[in-house]
Amino acid sequence: MKNTISTLFLLTFLLTNPIFAQQPRPNVTTVGEAIVYAAPNEIVMSFTVITQDESIVKAKERNTAISKKAIKYLRKKRVSSEHIQTQYMSVYRVRKNIQKPFNVSQRFEICIQDISSYEEIVDGLLENGIENVQGPIFRNTEIKKYKDEARKKAIRNAKEKAELLAGELGQTISKAYEITEQTANNSNSSQGGYGTSEVELEANMDDNTSFAPGQMKVRAKVEVRFYLN
DSSP states (O other): OHHHHHHHHHHHHHHHSTTTSOOOOOEEEEEEEEEEEEOOOEEEEEEEEEEEESSHHHHHHHHHHHHHHHHHHHHHTTOOGGGEEEEEEEEEEOOSSSSOOEEEEEEEEEEESOGGGHHHHHHHHHHTTOOEEEEEEEEOTTHHHHHHHHHHHHHHHHHHHHHHHHHHTTOOEEEEEEEEEEOOOOSSBOOTTSOGGGEEEEOOOOTTOSOOOOEEEEEEEEEEEEEEO
């Protein structure tokens, strides 16, 4: 019993004594950042067909006629049927005692894959009776590839920083033991549905047009912890 107590006392002393306690391994933490550029290759936009009439039936008929005309025009401009989507239709009474109290509103979303035709399509929709056009949202169908490229560059950037810092102290870095991807904080996002906080648009306007697709900035940011030798 006496020997057992002595052994427990010795273990407690070794574990609690600063001289014998295990010291944390020296390490260095850096943050790597990178930006790559991707040209948008499609545009998402929407438009709303709004009609009013004294008869709800007539308001609906007029709305249908304008909608069909707009869709026919889009098909003529080579916007495929799968890229034309009806988002909603609403029918309501604006208020009583006015000449045309009934309002019919129908909203469409379209995807334009030939971005050079965007301005022409918008002008054509306006000429075909559309009064409300929203957009554009610029996208790239291969955005994941660009995000992965940015991540690789961010990792290399973090490693280069760690090597520089360690080298100034006469040390070298060993293996990384923790990697954390951080979300880039961009206010001007343009890539709907692809993690917009990592993508922003950089304008590049031509003097001959008011339309500027520009370049999409794809950002990556990582925190890496390395052991030191």
